Amino acid sequence: MEFEGKVVLITGGAQGIGAATARLFAKKGASVAVADLDGKRLEKLEEDIKESGGNFKSIEVDCGKSEDIEKMISETSKTFGGIDILVCGAIFRPTKPLMEVKEEDLDHAWSVNIKGYYLSVQKIVPEFRKRHGGKIVLISSTFGFVGAPNFSVYCACKGAIVNMARSFSFELAKENINVNAVAPGPIMTEGMEELIKKDPTIESHRTANMPLPRFGKPEEIAESIVFLSSESSEYIHGHNLVVDGGYLAV
Numbered sequence: 662m663e664f665e666g667k668v669v670l671i672t673g674g675a676q677g678i679g680a681a682t683a684r685l686f687a688k689k690g691a692s693v694a695v696a697d698l699d700g701k702r703l704e705k706l707e708e709d710i711k712e713s714g715g716n717f718k719s720i721e722v723d724c725g726k727s728e729d730i731e732k733m734i735s736e737t738s739k740t741f742g743g744i745d746i747l748v749c750g751a752i753f754r755p756t757k758p759l760m761e762v763k764e765e766d767l768d769h770a771w772s773v774n775i776k777g778y779y780l781s782v783q784k785i786v787p788e789f790r791k792r793h794g795g796k797i798v799l800i801s802s803t804f805g806f807v808g809a810p811n812f813s814v815y816c817a818c819k820g821a822i823v824n825m826a827r828s829f830s831f832e833l834a835k836e837n838i839n840v841n842a843v844a845p846g847p848i849m850t851e852g853m854e855e856l857i858k859k860d861p862t863i864e865s866h867r868t869a870n871m872p873l874p875r876f877g878k879p880e881e882i883a884e885s886i887v888f889l890s891s892e893s894s895e896y897i898h899g900h901n902l903v904v905d906g907g908y909l910a911v
């Protein structure tokens with residue numbers, strides 16, 4: 662199997678895109694660790710993946726906290742003997758008009774959505790060095806390239822991730838570490854369902870002007886993440902792979 666012997670750590674992967682990615686990696690033979698706040702959903706994912714014969718480790722942590730990030734890395738490495746691939750997807754989405762955003766929303770968002778990704782990369786590099794290389798896929802968004810009303814905090818975070826992937830690649834490519842990002846368009850995940858519950862207009866507006874006017878499936882993003890983690894992507898560095906049904910084509 663393609664990822665036999667490889668170890669993957671996914672943040673924010675108890676549901677949605679991260680969970681689909683965990684399932685796909687496990688199906689392809691990788692040992693998978695998922696770090697997430699939601700212990701119940703982690704348990705369910707662990708059950709599913711182990712039932713299908715996969716190697717899985719759940720780690721209940723807050724990926725916006727430095728000590729928790731260290732814990733997720735050391736537990737993954739201890740359980741599986743090292744780490745080859747990091748996927749960062751944990752997300753806090755405060756969707757509010759600009760004038761209603763509170764300072765604590767900003768602190769929370771920056772720490773999970775920006776600082777958490779940064780520290781995860783910084784702290785995993787020593788693990789990758791032990792294996793003489795690695796693959797990092799940060800989940801950005803089409804909202805890292807365009808703005809949207811009530812999403813200013815989210816868009817700011819995703820813009821940071823777009824450029825983080827580019828900048829990290831300058832320092833890590835020479836160590837045989839690929840850093841890239843996947844920028845999904847609108848994907849129907851549990852997180853998206855919650856957004857639609859708060860504002861039902863999102864469902865029709867979000868896909869209205871797209872060449873392919875439908876929500877994507879988490880599995881369609883998982884395929885791109887796995888591709889950027891594979892040997893087929895050795896020459897791809899600092900790239901944001903847009904997977905969006907053409908959302909950014911308009």
Ligand SMILES: NC(=O)c1ccc[n+]([C@@H]2O[C@H](COP(=O)([O-])OP(=O)(O)OC[C@H]3O[C@@H](n4cnc5c(N)ncnc54)[C@H](O)[C@@H]3O)[C@@H](O)[C@H]2O)c1
Pocket residue numbers: 672673674675676677678679696697698699702722723724725749750751752753773800801802803804844845846847848849850851852853
């Ligand atoms: N769904 C979309 O339309 C879409 C579009 C573009 C980009 N993305 C990005 O893809 C990624 C996954 O999105 P999704 O819709 O699948 O997410 P989701 O909202 O369905 O799931 C997010 C997961 O992150 C976890 N999480 C939140 N805060 C955390 C923290 N502090 N520490 C650890 N885990 C935490 C949650 O428990 C949850 O399991 C995110 O980075 C998101 O921004 C999603």
